[in-house]
Amino acid sequence: MTPLIGIIMGSDSDLPTMKEAIAVCEEFGVECEFAIVSAHRTPERMVEYAKSAHQRGIKVIIAGAGGAAHLPGMVASLTPLPVIGVPVATRNLLGVDSLYSIVQMPAGIPVATVAIGNAKNAGLLAVQIIATQQPQLLEKVQQYRKSLSDSVVAKQEKLSEIGYEQYLKSMN
Numbered sequence: 200m201t202p203l204i205g206i207i208m209g210s211d212s213d214l215p216t217m218k219e220a221i222a223v224c225e226e227f228g229v230e231c232e233f234a235i236v237s238a239h240r241t242p243e244r245m246v247e248y249a250k251s252a253h254q255r256g257i258k259v260i261i262a263g264a265g266g267a268a269h270l271p272g273m274v275a276s277l278t279p280l281p282v283i284g285v286p287v288a289t290r291n292l293l294g295v296d297s298l299y300s301i302v303q304m305p306a307g308i309p310v311a312t313v314a315i316g317n318a319k320n321a322g323l324l325a326v327q328i329i330a331t332q333q334p335q336l337l338e339k340v341q342q343y344r345k346s347l348s349d350s351v352v353a354k355q356e357k358l359s360e361i362g363y364e365q366y367l368k369s370m371n
């Protein structure tokens with residue numbers, strides 16, 4: 200099947216973060232492709248990827264990068280597709296550098312930026328965009344939301360039943 204979501208990252212060191220986006224696509228049964236595409240180390244590859252993605256059937260791009268994280272913004276400038284940016288956490292500046300690099304885009308070239316390290320939300324957002332055109336997928340998103348709600352209710356019932364001290368112990 201043709202991939203609908205393109206997941207790219209600046210380095211293999213981003214993969215431990217970006218794997219969460221891949222996992223969401225797999226969970227919802229949405230075909231995705233993933234690749235290492237560096238804005239700084241492979242700029243021509245980045246241009247080629249961004250310019251061809253929509254011609255290959257990709258509908259949404261998720262781009263994760265850390266530090267001087269120019270990949271999401273540069274890709275957004277080269278593609279008509281929606282781009283979701285994932286600021287990857289960094290050792291020295293904890294990902295605030297990545298966040299600021301990705302989120303402060305100039306008017307006209309948006310990047311939908313998720314929280315630092317939150318590739319899971321990037322995956323969910325991409326799936327939700329695809330789901331706008333797929334009623335069955337939209338139903339799966341609704342079911343997922345219900346499961347989140349149910350899990351909170353179940354936690355509350357357990358908390359009321361065993362009290363906070365036992366609850367905390369059960370969390371360890």
Ligand code: RP5
Pocket residue numbers: 208209210211212213237239263264265266267287
């Ligand atoms: C960025 O530089 C990558 O997105 C990565 O987060 C960061 C560090 O890359 P490596 O030096 O680990 O390859 O371009």
